[in-house]
Every structure is written in C-alpha cells, then in structure tokens.
Amino acid sequence: VSAVRVxxxxxxxxxxxxxxxxxxxxxxxxxxxxxxxxxLFSHFTARPSAGTISRTLRRGWVTRWVLLSAWVxxxxxxxxxxxxx
Amino acid sequence: xxxxxxxxxxxxxxxxIWSAAGAAVDPFTALAYATVAGPVIVVVGVALRSxxxxxxxxxxxxxxxxxxxxxxxGGTAPSGTWAEHRLAGVVWVVLWFAVxxxxxxxxxxxxxxxxxxxxxxxxxxxxxxxxxxxxxxFWLYLGWYVVRR
Numbered sequence: 043v044s045a046v047r048v049x050x051x052x053x054x055x056x057x058x059x060x061x062x063x064x065x066x067x068x069x070x071x072x073x074x075x076x077x078x079x080x081x082l083f084s085h086f087t088a089r090p091s092a093g094t095i096s097r098t099l100r101r102g103w104v105t106r107w108v109l110l111s112a113w114v115x116x117x118x119x120x121x122x123x124x125x126x127x
Numbered sequence: 128x129x130x131x132x133x134x135x136x137x138x139x140x141x142x143x144i145w146s147a148a149g150a151a152v153d154p155f156t157a158l159a160y161a162t163v164a165g166p167v168i169v170v171v172g173v174a175l176r177s178x179x180x181x182x183x184x185x186x187x188x189x190x191x192x193x194x195x196x197x198x199x200x201g202g203t204a205p206s207g208t209w210a211e212h213r214l215a216g217v218v219w220v221v222l223w224f225a226v227x228x229x230x231x232x233x234x235x236x237x238x239x240x241x242x243x244x245x246x247x248x249x250x251x252x253x254x255x256x257x258x259x260x261x262x263x264x265f266w267l268y269l270g271w272y273v274v275r276r
Contacts, residue, residue: 053235056228061241066233070248073226080222090215096273103182110174113273117163117266119246124154126253 142267150259170270177274 059065084091099105131139149162178185233242243251253259 049235052231056232056235058236059232059242061236061238063241063243066242069229070243070245073222073229077222077226080218084215090212090219095219100184100273106174106179106184109273110171110179113170113266113270114167116269117167120249120253120262120266121149121152121163122154122159124253125247125250126154126259 138271142264146260146263146267149263150256166267166270170274174274179274 059069081092083089085093096109099109145162145166152158152162230245234244236242239247249262253262
C-alpha cells in the first residue's frame with residue numbers, strides 16, 4: 043500500500059475541521075495541554091506516568107526497539123527535514 | 128539533590144555543546160545528517176551495551192532492578208489500586224489517541240496555514256536559534272531517557 047493511498051484513506055475516514063488557524067491552535071493547546079497536565083498530575087500523585095509507560099515498553103524486546111526507532115525518527119524528522127528560517 | 132558526578136557533568140557539557148552546534152546546522156545538508164547520526168550511534172551503542180539485543184534486559188532478573196518493577200519517576204512505587212492503575216492507563220490511551228487523531232485530521236487537510244500540524248508548529252517555533260538549542264537538548268535528553276537503566 044503506497045503512502046498516497048494511506049493518505050487518501052485517512053482523508054476519507056477523518057472529518058475535516060473548520061478552516062480556521064485559531065480553531066486548530068486551540069485544539070492543539072487543549073490536546074497537548076491535557077497530556078502535559080495528566081503527566082504532571084500522575085507524577086505528583088505517584089500514579090503511572092510517562093516514565094512508567096516508557097519502562098513498560100522497554101520490557102518487551104520489540105517495543106523497546108520501536109521506542110528507540112521513534113526517537114531516531116524524531117531527530118531525523120525535526121533536524122534533518124526541518125523547515126525553519 | 129545529590130551533586131553531579133564528574134562523568135555526568137561531562138555528558139551534560141558534551142550534550143550542551145552538541146546542541147549548540149546542531150542548532151547552527153541547516154536542514155537537508157550532509158552536516159545535518161552527521162549531527163543527528165552522532166547521538167544515534169552513541170545511544171544505540173549504549174543500548175546494545177545494556178543488553179537491549181537480548182530478549183530480557185539483564186536488570187529484569189535482578190531483584191529491585193531499575194526496570195524490574197513498577198517504579199515511579201522518582202523511584203517510588205505508584206500508589207493506588209490495580210483499578211486505579213488501569214484507569215490511569217485508559218486516560219493515557221484516550222489522551223494519546225486525541226493527539227494522534229487531531230494530528231491526522233490536520234495532516235490530511237489543507238491549506239497548512241489553517242491546519243498546522245505538530246511539525247509545522249515546531250518549525251515556526253524553532254526559527255530563533257536559542258529555541259533550536261533547547262529542542263536539540265530535549266531530544267538528546269529523550270535519547271538518554273530511553274536507554275537509561
């Protein structure tokens with residue numbers, strides 16, 4: 043399955059949000075903000091946090107290499123294929 | 128808070144210098160590949176040295192090993208019952224699903240100006256050099272965090 047076909051399928055199954063940068067930014071702030079707030083709450087109340095998830099993933103042979111691959115991809119995508127300036 | 132060991136201080140210093148240098152490199156260049164490849168080689172080397180190529184990490188069989196039990200961020204066991212832990216897991220899944228779902232929605236929409244993806248927002252934020260240094264430092268920290276024991 044080509045990347046173009048995957049893109050087309052995703053486009054079909056996901057609704058199109060209102061064409062507004064403000065709306066998009068608010069949605070980003072809400073979703074990422076909730077994630078950060080939950081991490082802080084979990085950390086300070088000693089509940090399973092991102093650290094617990096990371097440790098759980100590192101227990102499995104496949105999941106630990108997936109985690110490392112995600113880190114490599116993040117660096118390559120951000121710094122090699124960046125578009126700042 | 129315990130004082131930094133000499134080894135840790137050296138690692139932090141090298142990471143800071145690498146972040147400052149990496150942030151000065153333009154993307155889509157051979158140097159960009161090299162600055163990313165350097166930490167990747169080091170981190171993969173540390174992972175292999177820690178036994179990542181084995182089915183089970185060495186520390187898992189040791190009582191009280193760093194990866195052996197349900198240990199919280201600060202080295203303390205998470206409190207609460209199994210039901211509370213399961214609820215926390217469900218909240219994590221729901222929140223990550225929301226972020227990924229939104230990313231897919233904006234990624235498949237256009238124009239990008241109205242539908243910024245996480246990457247496009249990060250690119251905008253990374254225009255000032257100090258922010259790029261900070262993002263570089265955070266990425267190096269994440270690499271250490273993933274392979275730490």
